[in-house]
Amino acid sequence: MRTMQSAVKPKGWMQAILAVALVSMVAACGGGGGSSSSGSSSDSLNGGSLPASPTQQPIASNAVNTVPITVARGVNGVINIPTVSVTVCPPGTTSNCQTITNVQVDTGSFGLRLVSSVVNSSLLNALQPISIGGAQLAECANFADGFTWGTVRTATVQIGGETTATPVPIQIIGDKASSSVPTGCGSGTAENTANDLGANGILGIGTAPTDCGTTCSNASTAATYSNYFACPGGTSCSRIPVPINQQVANPVANFVADNNGVIVQMPPVSNTGASSAAGTLVFGIGTRSNNALAAAQTFATDSFGDMNNSVYNGTTVQAFLDSGSNAYFFSDSSLALCGSNYAGFYCPSSAQTRSVTLAGANSTKASVNIGILSAATLFGNSSNYAFNDLAGQIGSGGSFDLGLPFFYGRYVYYGFDQTANGGQSPYVGF
Incomplete structure (x- = not known):
């Protein structure tokens, strides 16, 4: 939850600081390492289902960029x-x-x-x-x-x-x-x-x-x-x-070179979490053999990377891909909120799938399915720090924050706004 707010980019998240402070406390109580479980047990899904997870693997992080x-x-x-x-x-x-x-x-x-x-x-x-x-x-x-x-x-x-x-x-x-x-x-x-x-x-x-x-x-x-x-x-x-x-x-x-964008590459993680995850940050898009634009879809955005005509539950929302948010954050009254122990997060009784339609300024549209598992279930293993299906409530129904859970198993592209110098318009892709 690190996106800056300004006069031209209001966000209005709710209880984000509670979420971060809570997770810090929960994780600290768990002590040292430990391996994560793999897959999603029927117990954790509790009769529900999750969408298939993306499976892209990051490239080796040994190149100059x-x-x-x-x-x-x-x-x-x-x-x-x-x-x-x-x-x-x-x-x-x-x-x-x-x-x-x-x-x-x-x-x-x-x-x-x-x-x-x-x-x-x-x-x-x-x-x-x-x-x-x-x-x-x-x-x-x-x-x-x-x-x-x-x-x-x-x-x-x-x-x-x-x-x-x-x-x-x-x-x-x-x-x-x-x-x-x-x-x-x-x-x-x-x-x-x-x-x-x-x-x-x-x-x-x-x-x-x-x-x-x-x-x-x-x-x-x-x-x-x-x-x-x-x-x-x-x-x-x-x-x-x-x-x-x-x-x-x-x-x-x-940068001197490779300065037109970045690619955030994170590995897949288990639906029940992992103790750690190792990804790669790639500089430049289409500037070297290792950073070609290979997104299935790209979305023109405003200067700050927002897709302002996206739709969730029939309502127009401002959607954005934010590695600085530690969960998905959006408003959905059909999802049960956790109690005071996990305030601000969703704790559905069974695994859930939700879909948001992302819409770029260039008319590109794509529906994205996300999985949601109860925060109480996920935080039950306090040695895990990487989660791909953690979600929480946002303060305004006008925003849909696709936080770090969205990045696992994906290459996420950010093309920088270079219009002030006659260059490319900003975009995101995956």
């Missing part, structure tokens, strides 16, 4: 968090760099954000905050389950064998005192530590090149909706417009 994805216990035992390692260097140098592990792969947000406490002091001191009119630039990044607050700094970013062509703006989370959080910064809980996030940072690699765009650069809209704040002397922060080239940027869109 690939990096391994890991779903496991991570930094705080939160389930379904895909992570990679990211190397950050000060601008203009390849020395004093640091590789940071357990950074969440989030196709529903845009830009790199690192928790300040995991960045060593030498590197942090070398990454000086961007200054706007002599004032320190900070950002309040709003997500479905809370917000992050911290300065915006410039860094060279390397992931796998790919490096940004020039330094890019990133957010350092939690490097400013909580007392500096300005009024109107964000809703929900502050997520300024690795324990809060369940990761050491967030790698936003969705379709948008920056995290806010013209909403934050245009003075008339920025006055009300900007994520960015000027902090003279590091305090008394006030909302300001920020030029697009100083906004937190999608690092992959700024």
